[in-house]
Amino acid sequence: MSGDRQYRQGRRTDRERDEILGAALRRLEVPAHRPGFHDDLRAKLSTAPPGRDAADLERPTRLTWARLPRGQARHPRGWTLGLAAAAAVALALVLVIASLPGTSPGTASAAEVRAAVSRAWASARGIAGVLTVDYRHPVAASQQDQRWRFLLTARGDFRLTGLDHPGAVAYDATTNIERGLNTSASIPGSTVLFASQLTGLAPGPPDPGPSSALLDRSLGSVVRALAAGHAGQVREVTYRGRPAWVLDTSVPASADAFPDHLQVTVDRQTGFPVRVLASRDGQTISETRIEDLTVNPPIPAHAFTLKFPPGKQVFRTDFGFHRVARSDAARITGYTPLVPGSIPGGYRLSQVMVAVKPSPTGTNPPVGDVVSLSYRRGLDQFIVTTRPVGPDPGAWRDPLATGEGNLKGPQRVMFSSGALAGRQGHLVTGSFAAPHLWALTSKLVVTISGDLTRAQLLQVAGSLRAEP
Amino acid sequence: MRPASGAGKRIGDQASRGGDPAAARKQEQKVVEAGLLARARAGDLDAFVQLIGLHDRALRALTYRLLEDPQLMDDVLQEAYLKAFRSLRRFEGRSAFGSWLHRIAYNACMDQLRRSSGGRHLSLGETGGLPDPMPDPGDVAAQRHDLAAALASLPPKMRATVLLVDAEGMDYRTAAQALGIPVGTVRSRLSQARRVLRRALSQDERGHDRS
Numbered sequence: 001m002s003g004d005r006q007y008r009q010g011r012r013t014d015r016e017r018d019e020i021l022g023a024a025l026r027r028l029e030v031p032a033h034r035p036g037f038h039d040d041l042r043a044k045l046s047t048a049p050p051g052r053d054a055a056d057l058e059r060p061t062r063l064t065w066a067r068l069p070r071g072q073a074r075h076p077r078g079w080t081l082g083l084a085a086a087a088a089v090a091l092a093l094v095l096v097i098a099s100l101p102g103t104s105p106g107t108a109s110a111a112e113v114r115a116a117v118s119r120a121w122a123s124a125r126g127i128a129g130v131l132t133v134d135y136r137h138p139v140a141a142s143q144q145d146q147r148w149r150f151l152l153t154a155r156g157d158f159r160l161t162g163l164d165h166p167g168a169v170a171y172d173a174t175t176n177i178e179r180g181l182n183t184s185a186s187i188p189g190s191t192v193l194f195a196s197q198l199t200g201l202a203p204g205p206p207d208p209g210p211s212s213a214l215l216d217r218s219l220g221s222v223v224r225a226l227a228a229g230h231a232g233q234v235r236e237v238t239y240r241g242r243p244a245w246v247l248d249t250s251v252p253a254s255a256d257a258f259p260d261h262l263q264v265t266v267d268r269q270t271g272f273p274v275r276v277l278a279s280r281d282g283q284t285i286s287e288t289r290i291e292d293l294t295v296n297p298p299i300p301a302h303a304f305t306l307k308f309p310p311g312k313q314v315f316r317t318d319f320g321f322h323r324v325a326r327s328d329a330a331r332i333t334g335y336t337p338l339v340p341g342s343i344p345g346g347y348r349l350s351q352v353m354v355a356v357k358p359s360p361t362g363t364n365p366p367v368g369d370v371v372s373l374s375y376r377r378g379l380d381q382f383i384v385t386t387r388p389v390g391p392d393p394g395a396w397r398d399p400l401a402t403g404e405g406n407l408k409g410p411q412r413v414m415f416s417s418g419a420l421a422g423r424q425g426h427l428v429t430g431s432f433a434a435p436h437l438w439a440l441t442s443k444l445v446v447t448i449s450g451d452l453t454r455a456q457l458l459q460v461a462g463s464l465r466a467e468p
Numbered sequence: 469m470r471p472a473s474g475a476g477k478r479i480g481d482q483a484s485r486g487g488d489p490a491a492a493r494k495q496e497q498k499v500v501e502a503g504l505l506a507r508a509r510a511g512d513l514d515a516f517v518q519l520i521g522l523h524d525r526a527l528r529a530l531t532y533r534l535l536e537d538p539q540l541m542d543d544v545l546q547e548a549y550l551k552a553f554r555s556l557r558r559f560e561g562r563s564a565f566g567s568w569l570h571r572i573a574y575n576a577c578m579d580q581l582r583r584s585s586g587g588r589h590l591s592l593g594e595t596g597g598l599p600d601p602m603p604d605p606g607d608v609a610a611q612r613h614d615l616a617a618a619l620a621s622l623p624p625k626m627r628a629t630v631l632l633v634d635a636e637g638m639d640y641r642t643a644a645q646a647l648g649i650p651v652g653t654v655r656s657r658l659s660q661a662r663r664v665l666r667r668a669l670s671q672d673e674r675g676h677d678r679s
Binding site: 017018020021022024025026028030031032033034037038040041042044045046115118119122342344345346453455456459463 | 513516517524525528529532533536537538539540541542543545546549550553584615616619630631634635637662665666669
């Protein structure tokens, strides 16, 4: 039965139906502007010519004393009306400005809070603070309460220093070297530190990248979960002496160990989450807190270089990735990599890396000649990789499958444009997994993963083209 | 039966003639707008920023629903506001400032959509529906019961029409000016768009009735 017919049976008039539709459309959430939008706009406007010639043409004629006919009263009626109109304008201005977005004393909508968080994350050059993760009901041995001092930059450098345990990890994006001093998880209670040095790291999944999983799991996944969500309740609170929003929102339930509800406290001044209560079936799973948060902090020299104690045995691993100019990637790998022709606003290509040495992703065949393109926007990152499909295309499974947090099964999509035209892709979007898409062409395996919405993943995938 | 012309006018417009508070506020806004416009044309930046603030929420709604990306929404609106500021001299007042601004923003959106059309993908619905053994439950819910998804499924031109008339309350003539199309085209686009959206709404209502 059609909707129209049902409406007719409900005896609603056309006008009523339009009113209902209009009201429903007006209730749809509208994102707020990114922080700094108006500052940017003002800066651009201040350099734009305002069309002064036209202003002169159309400017209302001003009454001046000199233009008044002799003998006419010096308070002409037009002036009185003008003053009255000006007063009305002033009064109305106060009324209208009070109702403008951003100036209202009312509570922000869930969409505005989500937008504030997304944009804070996407516009920061770096953040620092103390991260505390408190697992209320650990379901895995790896879920131990931890307290770290952290520093993270938009280039991908990071440093984690344990505050309640002796571990430390630092990654220097300039040198692409990660160094860690950690206790062994297989020796419970041990305080012996093992030194490791990782070089030749890939920008990130599906290839081995820097070990920023803790930060990603604690903060990045929350930002993604909020961005992917819809509704929620917002209330205003004071959190540790600062104005904050508390957003209560459901998130798509994924694997059993992952939350179906988040209560996120967002610092209103910075837009960053400062406390996250994650729960499932009404039971709190974990509490994450960010203390001493600093946005765009000063970066001390050598902040991302970890020194090992003299004489310490160092376990070294080289993953074989190295930076190249994009124009050199085809020459090195022997094929033309796929490059997005369209990327979400604000993202920029930050680096191109190539690994010639074969290595596996998950249970897939080990192949070399991998090209990995990293795009960054503030603390957001997404990665596009291509690699030869090899002799058995049927052997390929999701190169990013981790089994963690994914919704059950990928969604299949068909592309109509770009290098993937006519090909099928596999799309995975879950609240606590890196959203990703993978596809096979006749010669290549393609992955796209990172801080992208479903629509953005499809935008990037549909725009891929072979570009030397 | 709907009147043939100006049928998109909202009930609120009729009420305004009776002097209700909403209509009075609308009238106040027009007065404010006129004052700000005069100052903006004289090069007053603050006045221009306040002026666009009067229409910013409606323009965010339009651009976001057309582009479906908050970053693009911001980028396109900055471009539109800048263009409007530079073009104030060409605004002759033959239409309302709001519909002029909507037209600039709408054109900027359409330009953006054209630019990114190379990256257009087909959804499952557009391909005729590939079998998806385990579809994303959120997507299924959105596709079947979400008005936003139904709106997103409309072609952008149709989407803009229904947003301007039904959500923003523009009459057909003003919407036609904002979109740069004849009134008859507004009417036909609106008719098709409403048919799709009412269906989504009726499904929502059935869903709510069951719950």
